Amino acid sequence: MKKLINIVIVGVVGLLIISLHYSCTTYEAPDGIAEDGFDSDSVISTTIHRKVLWINIDGAVGSIVEKKMPQDGTIAKMLKHSKYSWVGLSDNRTLQKEGSEDPVTWATMMTGVNPEKHQITDESYVANMEYDPSNPNEKVIQYPTILHHIADNDSENPTLCVTPWDKLNKNLLNAAQKTVTTANDEETKNVILEHLKNSDFNFTLLSFSGMLEAGKSGGFSANNANYITALQHIDAYIGEFLQAIDERKNAFYEDWLVVVTSNHGGKEDGSYGGNSPEERNTFGIFYYPHYTEQRMLGKKMYGAYFDSSKAQGIVLDTVSTNIKYAIGENSSFSVEFIMRMNPRKDGSYKGDNWNAIFSKSGSWGIFRQRETASLRIEGSTGALEEAVAAFNDPQWHNYGFSVAPMNNAQSREWIVALDGKIMKKGTKDVRGVADNKSPLRICDHVPTSFYVSEIRLWKKALTENELTQQAALLDISSNDAHFKDLLAYWKLNPDEVKDASKQDTLVIKNQIADGLDLLYVNLDKQNSGTFKEKAFVELPNTFPTYVSTGNLIMENTLVVPQVLYWLNMSTNTILDGFKFINNYASSEEWRDLPEDE
Structure with missing residues (x-):
């Protein structure tokens, strides 16, 4: 028997509940966030600002992206300054409903805890757990997302989420200070570009769904021309994002961690959400312009x-x-x-x-x-x-x-x-x-x-x-x-x-x-x-003696700890993911700043 009972938001106290309104569809930010944007008359700040751009490509099979990404494209160039793995393992689970937003993997990515822990199985994004009838006071734990962690650390810390998933935006990403639901990848790109050029969000999450839609209709396969074309378009969009970051007025004083992930893969017949190797094959890229290249050769067991x-x-x-x-x-x-x-x-x-x-x-x-x-x-x-x-x-x-x-x-x-x-x-x-x-x-x-x-x-x-x-x-x-x-x-x-x-x-x-x-x-x-x-x-092989070498397999739980580290926030002990990019902190010390800065 399953029952949704009292929900406890772990570690999140006193979050501001923001009224949200649709436009395309947009959940509007408070006035204070809008004022954080800058225009042509903005004053450059010499304080170092750490920012995160997280790009998720729904339904991208890691092995296919590795082989079929444009060889002279953006992703290929990013690898020279990234810690990355093409051998990812998505959550070991089965979708409750095929064709959905895949709430299981999204919940894992956003909370940094495993499905056995968050127990989210549908698009309500509420833990769905068996309960003990003899314990009427038992409560279901709802784990905080990365957005809750950021807001809990600093309620004025501006966050932006742009995805095509309406229920995801309403039910899981609703702690973002601005959330936009888009109709397609091009609209997602345009919204992100506008904010990179004219706003100042410290954390930005976006989701591209073009590869997922092409995979569902023609197969998650290198032989599906539409699937590969969607990858090429996304590769070009990411290039526009990096250019916009480079052209920001505060660019020299901003440290951007750009994360590119996939939440799940898929099979040649167009299905996904199961436990086959193809359906679980994801990837992860952690790009920072001052990193040296490291392909993480993780192993499975x-x-x-x-x-x-x-x-x-x-x-x-x-x-x-x-x-x-x-x-x-x-x-x-x-x-x-x-x-x-x-x-x-x-x-x-x-x-x-x-x-x-x-x-x-x-x-x-x-x-x-x-x-x-x-x-x-x-x-x-x-x-x-x-x-x-x-x-x-x-x-x-x-x-x-x-x-x-x-x-x-x-x-x-x-x-x-x-x-x-x-x-x-x-x-x-x-x-x-x-x-x-x-x-x-x-x-x-x-x-x-x-x-x-x-x-x-x-x-x-x-x-x-x-x-x-x-x-x-x-x-x-x-x-x-x-x-x-x-x-x-x-x-x-x-x-x-x-x-x-x-x-x-x-x-x-x-x-x-x-x-x-x-x-x-x-x-x-x-x-x-x-x-x-x-x-x-x-x-994934996660023996401590193995992980310490930097040889990892990409897991859905790994993004949240890296984001918390990058934004100078403590890694919460409730997380199942672990931080590792702190091992490369020396790459962050590249500026020769004047002594008075």
């Missing part, structure tokens, strides 16, 4: 979806004569568990108390405790319990631990690592339970769903150096020198499904020849027909 009520994993390590994955006092044993958490209904990533993420009951496990991941190893002399803060965001993480055998001093060394960083280590008299017959389980009564990419069990105690070096390593080859030390290795992706003959169970192959396979079990019988199709999801 698969994850299997786990939810205590929908999908769980089990390894039947129950044969007493051949228990493989218990920890005894003479065991050398290590675990690497690679996962990405989804949010709870309240938007947080925390758990309850002793929720078993990955465990062998009565022997050992990785447990969720509030905002920590806790290692617990049982033993006759007592248990080892160590908690570290982990999995409190929607990024990929590698949680690892290792334990050495008991030594002559009747203690054993242990290490806990997160993303290759050694979090804790020590020694303890914990003997383990070598004859434990319980199965290994994934997602046993965990209140948050999550994705798992790989699970590696080692028949050795990994050293600090090994835990660090292997943190972002995926797809270990049998030719790798360390492969011989693996006790079990499950890669949770469609290529490793050994048996899919049963309707609600997939058998995932253990990469170790004599190892036990992992059973991935569907618990949601209403999902039986699509379980195998939706079991695995392609997601």
Whole structure:
């Protein structure tokens, strides 16, 4: 059952509700904004002004734009001064209604939080969530858009939105100080040019829909002449925008970040809004005239979806004569568990108390405790319990631990690592339970769903150096020198499904020849027909050690953090996207200003 209940605007207090009126269609700005415009008699300000122009091209497939953009055109020239990625992944979702404005991706782009969090599915742009009838005080959280963030920071900060989407403008972009609904791309271009020449907005968002309309009628394909023609027109329009920026009277004292994105792609048959690679293939360009070129070579990775009520994993390590994955006092044993958490209904990533993420009951496990991941190893002399803060965001993480055998001093060394960083280590008299017959389980009564990419069990105690070096390593080859030390290795992706003959169970192959396979079990019988199709999801590789190199995949959540950074606003902790252009801040220091400035 779904119900729209009290809406709480998170982090936005006391926003001015502006009366809006149509012209073409235009939501008029307050008088104070109009006065911010400048004319031929304007006085040049020598204060540095940071501004953002965000250009979204609805329905532009990233790989097609890369190959078919005019080679001597604007976008191609922008790349020389951009941080960009042609390998984008739009939201993993299905449109509620084909042919709509695509409220899911727009909501993600404008809020900087994932669809699982904002829960917007239709053109009301209001969170649509299941609620608990036993909790009459439960409230649906409506996350603030970038426009709310800007207005909350400074209500006089002028913002402009120009799109062809009437409901988007009315229902999601209504915090802009001026909003215009246009009929086509040419009208959008003309409105933007007029304001670039004669107004002084600090944040401008616009949306071109020509490629989307051409794709819907003739296919999102390089062979669709109208689709490519629309791209060529948009490329030329962007050139006019950059020229208008260069010709502004305050041009030397203005720093413009120009962002070019696509919210989703599409298929050759003209459809879009699904989860195919073509429909999710987007791109992102962050252009600043003083950047050096960097193509962000991000990578994708698969994850299997786990939810205590929908999908769980089990390894039947129950044969007493051949228990493989218990920890005894003479065991050398290590675990690497690679996962990405989804949010709870309240938007947080925390758990309850002793929720078993990955465990062998009565022997050992990785447990969720509030905002920590806790290692617990049982033993006759007592248990080892160590908690570290982990999995409190929607990024990929590698949680690892290792334990050495008991030594002559009747203690054993242990290490806990997160993303290759050694979090804790020590020694303890914990003997383990070598004859434990319980199965290994994934997602046993965990209140948050999550994705798992790989699970590696080692028949050795990994050293600090090994835990660090292997943190972002995926797809270990049998030719790798360390492969011989693996006790079990499950890669949770469609290529490793050994048996899919049963309707609600997939058998995932253990990469170790004599190892036990992992059973991935569907618990949601209403999902039986699509379980195998939706079991695995392609997601961006966001290991911290990988992202820190600047190799990213474009995600819809990434624009808001960059805009907040550029406009000198703090990055709100509710965001799922993360900032990265701050790593190139040295490029912003190019002016040789007089000492008195």
